[in-house]
Amino acid sequence: MSSQTKACLYALATALMWSTVATAFKLTLNHLDPWQMVFWSVLTSTLLLGAFVIAQGKWLQLIQQGREHFGLYILLGFLNPFLYHIVLFGGYDLLPAQQAQALNYSWPLALTLLAVPLLGNKLSFKDGICCLIAYLGVVIISTRGELQNLNFGNPQGVILMLSSTLVWALYWILNARNKGDSQVGLLLCFLFGLPWITIAVFWKSSVWPIPVEGLSGALYIGLVEMGFAYIIWLKALKLAENTSVISNISYLSPFLSLIFIANILNESIHLSTYVGLVLIVAAVVFQRRKAASEKPSEAPVMSNH
Helix, strand or coil: CCHHHHHHHHHHHHHHHHHHHHHHHHHHHCCCCHHHHHHHHHHHHHHHHHHHHHHCCCHHHHHHHHHHCHHHHHHHHHHHHHHHHHHHHHHHHHCCHHHHHHHHCCHHHHHHHHHHHHHCCCCCHHHHHHHHHHHHHHHHHHCCCCCCCCCCCCHHHHHHHHHHHHHHHHHHHHHCCCCCCHHHHHHHHHHHHHHHHHHHHHHHCCCCCCCHHHHHHHHHHHHHHHHHHHHHHHHHHHHCCCHHHHHHHHCCHHHHHHHHHHHHCCCCCCHHHHHHHHHHHHHHHHHHHHHHHHCCCCCCCCCCC
């Protein structure tokens, strides 16, 4: 089996993992509040990533990398996993899963827009068109196709989901400056983010007692969404001879997610969700192919859920 074939299989496994998390979020939020959900899922993921890094003998690198970029990791840990997941789970708590997960996939366009003031990038005409198409999809999903009335079912939920894309894009831009080991870097983000989360959960909520169903859901999220999916995704990128193929496979995730949402959460998937999601994904794919053709080594690859 060739390296590219193995990479595609790893990418498919990752896409399948990502496609389950929207359903897991909603099921877990039936038993936990967002603060509790973030705490237990991040704690689980931190333990998993820590075991994985130590098993590879990278604990000295962990200490060195943390010392060299101490200030950066304080900021990164605040952004992700803390702020990003608090805002993300808050949005999922207020919106149907089909809307929340579709809106979340507009983050690459948020990245394009933030790169203008933060990195000095120029917004080309094609980039602008891609953003307009993607955010038209956002409006279609948010209003369930009622464009004439612009009737947003839950404006607060929509604002939270779009805010989560900005937080993730900001984290992505800042994290791109870190040239250290990516697995070690992710663990450091979680280690530095955990104190923020611990303070917040004791201030806003409580860590115990919680229902077994809620704890099980948080453990699943920590192991899958924040843990194994990332590890396997990095493996796919390492083996890939052509990362654009791997990136394209990741776009299966939001559509597979709708299958789980419909069959497990029993949500009736609206036509507007499909239309909006197609517009968002098409705009992201076109924008990334344009970026790859201009700067192949710098083109970002989908790594969010």
